[in-house]
Amino acid sequence: MYVALLVKGDDANALEIARQVLAARNDSVARLSLITTALAADPPQARPIHLTWLDEAEAAGAPARPDIRTRLILGTNPAPKP
Secondary structure, three states: OOOHHHHHOHHHHHHHHHHHHHHHHOOOHHHHHHHHHHHHHOOOOOOOOHHHHHHHHHHOOOHHHHOHHHHHHHHHOOOOOO
């Protein structure tokens, strides 16, 4: 449901679903799951909050994921149009 709401452009309700997930399981696994699920969507649904969650997951001891960080940075800061 989280990604479906992101794809639809309903970020407010998607964030509410994510908050419920994190209230039930406030750990690195939940954060990384939300992030990777969003990136697996077609098209990928990177949001600025995902970088925050990645930082939190890594601060809590999750292995660094430069591959995910790069995808998030590129996805949340698209190249300027010529």
